[in-house]
Amino acid sequence: MTAASAPHLHEPRAATHRPIVLELGGAVIDPCSNCDARSVSVCSAIDDDGLARLAAAAVRTTLEPGQEFIAEGEPATHFFNITAGTARLFKLLPDGRRQITGFAGRGHFLGLAVSDTYAFGAEAIGPMSICRFTRSKMLGLLDEFRTLEQKLLQTARSELVTAQEQMLLLGRKTARERLASFLLAHAKAGSACGIAARTLELPMTRADIADYLGLTIETVSRSFTKLRGDGLIALEGANSVVIRNLAALEDAAGGA
């Protein structure tokens, strides 16, 4: 598939492009066929002919850390495909309380709103690069390529399953179980195969983790400390976690 593959999770990995192809003839030739994110994204559902059309419809953009690119409640004019970096997806209450509904990494497709406004906001956590499509062009592609639509259905169902698991976590798990579940989920997502990675790089802050797990920063921090004290994990700086006892961590996650 794609070239380099790091054991890390959600790393920006921006520099894997092969400029050789892009410079052929001096013009940009089909950036999509060359995209790092293609193999893990809905774009993989489209054939080579379609890819040219996709490339024509796409606008590549880079984002600064913290930059918001989807605003909850705003008209849903665009679709996005993440090619590098990680975004936080969130919903807000009027008084400022925030719930992060998920983190979206490379290959993640965003913006398929039901209504004509976005149902959630999205911000870059670190530096990001995204592919932007207008609503009409994307809908045209969807109409034309059934495989794309099928892939989206598959993706949506998978996200629905994840969402249900998150509801179980938010509604019924303790702080310790939530953090353990979170770490395990990211360990699994970070490794290519099904085996959990031993070391995790967490691109998000404690505040993000707290808002994702329905806790406060302090409780997240205390839970980290507790898991470390119990020998389940080790912390190397704030953003790097090493799993020292996978079985015990799975146990601490509540068994589901």
Place this chain on the structure above:
Amino acid sequence: MTAASAPHLHEPRAATHRPIVLELGGAVIDPCSNCDARSVSVCSAIDDDGLARLAAAAVRTTLEPGQEFIAEGEPATHFFNITAGTARLFKLLPDGRRQITGFAGRGHFLGLAVSDTYAFGAEAIGPMSICRFTRSKMLGLLDEFRTLEQKLLQTARSELVTAQEQMLLLGRKTARERLASFLLAHAKAGSACGIAARTLELPMTRADIADYLGLTIETVSRSFTKLRGDGLIALEGANSVVIRNLAALEDAAGGA
């Protein structure tokens, strides 16, 4: 579209069939074209020719209150379409803690698992009737009728939005806000147009509501009492709720 339409929410309403058609010629003629649930279900995405094939693939079943018809973790052999009654969808932790991820009423389509096992369980709340399809037949229909697939994508996205709202509720709202949100959501779902119904019939028990809102029975009960004491609602028996002050209830829901 269909004939009778009650203001009530999730009412079993089993007896609206028109036996006249069924008795023509003495044999059952296309139960699908006659189905109460058709107009509100994915079946509406299929044309009349397809409906006959759908009918051939469908097996109608009735369920007792409390009967489980989807078991979490079991092989996903069937799809289901609810034609009458309400089901609770839930996930369990090994120690018995339960999170209800949603309630599914007439027209709701269930069982589209990502993996080959069901990701959640489903039980009848009251008496129910469902349409059952084998996995292979349903996949065949899906393959044949693109409109059906499109409808499913639309449904899945809508459920995803609902799930995100529920995450906000579970992660960041107080008990009072959760119950108010719950009542409002059902008021809106119960009425045909966008205007919230004034009276709600809740088919589920306090335990179900608690497991849906991530609370205990006691806290749900206390919150009901409190909302009543504040004049926002009135209770007529345990399962009938009248909204007395819609604006205040929306306010109590946390504004989102």
Place this chain on the structure above:
DNA sequence: CGGTCACTTGATCGTCTTCAATACCAGTGG
């Protein structure tokens, strides 16, 4: 009329939150 079941209400307890102080780390400039 006793039994069960669902709901309500009360008293106490515990987990997580809140408020507050301190530690840490990278970047900057003296």
Place this chain on the structure above:
DNA sequence: CCACTGGTATTGAAGACGATCAAGTGACCG
């Protein structure tokens, strides 16, 4: 090289919200 600064994480103490434990009420039913 080291003090200063701002952002982020950790730790501590007090408080609140919801959970737990327990009792009481009411409806339905044999």
